[in-house]
Amino acid sequence: MKQQAGALLSSIRIERGSDRKISVQLYMGLREIILTGGLEAGKRLPASRTLAKEIGVSRTTVIDAIDRLVSEGMLVSRVGAGTYVSDVLAPPQTNAQQRDAPKDEQAEPQLSHRFTVALDSFAPRQRLPHKSQAFITALPALEAFPMTHWARISARHLRGNRDEMMGYGPPQGLDRLRRSIASHLNAARGIRCRPEQIFITSGAQQAFSVIGRVLLNNGDKVWYENPGAIGAGNALVANGARLVPVPVDGDGLDVEQGLQLAPDFRLAFVTPSHQQPLGHVMSLPRRLALLEAAKAANAMIVEDDYDGEFHFSDRVQPALKSIDTQDRVIYVGTFSKTLFPSVRLGFILSPGSLVPVFDQVFTSWISGPSTATQAIVSDFMDEGQFATHIRMMRRLYKARYDVLIEAANSLPSSIRVQQTRSGFHTTAYLDPCVDAGALVEQAKGRNVITAPLARYCLAPVEQNALVLGFGSAKPDGIQAGLKILSGLPALDI
Template sequence: MKRQDGALLSSIEIDRTGKRAIGVQLYMVLREIILSGGLRAGERIPASRTLAREVGVSRTTVIDAVDKLVAEGMLVSRVGAGTFVSDILEQQHPGADEQRPPDPQTSKPRLSHAIDHSFASYAPRSWLPHRARAFVTALPALDAFPIAQWSRFSARHFRGDRAEIMGYGQPQGHQGLRNAIASHLNAARGIKCSPEQIFITCGAQHAFSLAGRVLLNPGDKVWYENPGATGARNALIAAGAELVPVSVDAEGINIAEARRLAPHFRLAFVTPSHQQPLGHVMSLARRLELLEAANDAQALIIEDDYDGEFHYGVSHRPPLKSIDTQGRVIYVGTFSKTLFPSLRLGFMLVPEHLTPSFDTLFASWISTPPTAVQATVADFMDEGQFAAHIRLMRRLYKTRYDALMQAGQDHLPDTIRLQETTSGFHTTALLDDRVDEIALMAQAAAAGLTIAPISRYSLSDTAEKRLVLGFGSTSPPDIENGVSALMKLPALTP
């Protein structure tokens, strides 16, 4: 049956240039017509020959689509009579007099108190970069990644033992990768540790979330750098933490202020190697002061060493974990910056006294990233490619940093002043108080630039207006062009 006005058949459109198969398209269109009530329960659909002729497809394509709908129970085939819409669907489509707009109160999903509270407090993450352009942050130099060597290591594992790479894997993470990370931390970062203290995670934010679940009760106070990293902020809020914003100066987090605000804190979150986002390196005196405060409060510290590998100053301080003698620091690292973000691969190094607790957690229900990915990274590290890549990236980022600073010195107006840094692949720029940040962001986006105001990283208002500018993923010519475009924005010449 075609319907007198031909509405059913005329509504079916096939995209013959699309990637989706014609038969799949026909099946999905028919399914949508049935679910939306375009065909009522008990109504007969056109014969396969008729439908094929009207839509312009083969009869076999129509039969395949109809057979799928019969298998799903949406259509019923009756020998000698035809194919009809299932009566079961009658209950799913109320009559017109029964339909009414949904009640906002009853239709709102019921969420846990913890997550409902978290949604209101989360820092925005929708601006995480996917493609390189001036001045994206958090994105490494993907154009310089040694993809040929990586492909060779990856192919080796997919040609190997299937049980090893396709099974569930070891709960705490691939043993080869844990061994490689421990060796690297001992040799290159000055951290004495064993592989048993290392747990592989699906990125750094996953590690922060797990630490919060193990260590925090709802309402526990956490010292948090202000401004500070957004990923850890969201993870700890979801764990029920009460984040205490603590200001940051040139030496790092202000311990005196933190003690005054929350003397009985449970956890502190810091980025001592390259403060996120201000770029300061925490002084030795401030590090010792933080460790003393944690001992006094019987608290723990999460050290996020997200880009500490990339230092290019005259000297570089080792991680906070390397001077932790009391087992107060949980060290978190990520391969998103050293290799590439889509790996979703990170790790946490926990103090020995916490190892049994995390062993239980991981063995009970945590799933680590794919074993083949972990094994590939392990080989990449064991055969020297990781260390070589880090050395290359340090030189590359220094070149791109110098390009940004020179371009800023040559072209940028006095209303924006670039700040120096000695590590990582982003820096900040001080803004004149007269500059409208919101207007500047909108103008930058229209000009093809990505800039982030310091407010995106802040739990509470900060004294200065700043922008966070990345340079790691962008070539010197593109940086030069980006600065030229930035200087022309009307908001910078109030």
């Protein structure tokens, strides 16, 4: 009786309901076993019929996976003798030698001094689930996006000129998208600018990183809102910034406090249209004071206008950049909220004095987002779809906000939802004796996701609060989420 030879490979699991083809799953499973040492060089695989039977797939599927690995050089097929793991994958020393090698001989990675310091200074950023539900923050209403129009424009461009859509586009960004953005900023945000001041980035975080590299030396002081946005702070820290936590009140960043803490600041980072995360709008006197402080310190200001398009009030404050007569504000915008996050598209609006610098930086070493994506967004804006979408989303977010405020009336007195005038998140203030961390964990156990205000703080603050996103949750989800919150033990004081 002929013996069946070859390794047992029963650890390979095939997911029948997966979108990935079974042959691809088998190929990846075999490849993983080989690369991690589960099959050593020279080891024989079982016959294709045997392997097919053991895993529960067709022989054709097994042959297809093995042929791919043979073509990659990981397996060697010998006529009449079977299929073996290639000798090329043999390690330079035996497995016993590897096991016996002392661990202290392993090379330690040598990080740059700047990044070693940054790793110790990064604000903790536990990633929240990014799916549409109560009360996820920073996620727009994806189900309301006009995908039909987007798909039509996309198809037109993807069938178009391949050199333009698939080649290396202009490093500063597609000219027509820069014109579209400049026109929109003028009409919608009151910012007069030229297309050549616009530099397209792969999202706002890349923009903050580029600004930090251009402007900051190691240890330079940066006024930073406390509480404030986490990601932007980490991007600046990675480029040498020493963040100075400046308190925020109902008028925005407290300029007087900033001057007391660090009068020699190099940069100020603010979210004046809708403070992240408290939701306040920076008052005009505070904006003027910030501009004056920057002038006195010869500093620059980064304005992050991450969701300023979505305002509810008839009295809309203009962008800080629109009243900048000293050319000190670097305006950063993103399409993650106005379109959708995975579009990975943002931009820097540079002051005129820095245009030659950014132009050289982008020309020399920065690669921007997909040219095809930029072309699609430009047409989406020029054909009026963007403006239509913004108007619709303002109405939708206002309706969801109204549901939130109305449902909040039934909450216990130990939690009070703060009213806001824009965006799609707000804060819910808690009594001092409420344990915000325990409340968050209890809510998570009931599939309600929220975040404590402390998550956004560089230094402790007096406020005890949660941050509630309402943009991605439908009205019934908002109502159900608040009902769950109201019944949690942490609020029972």
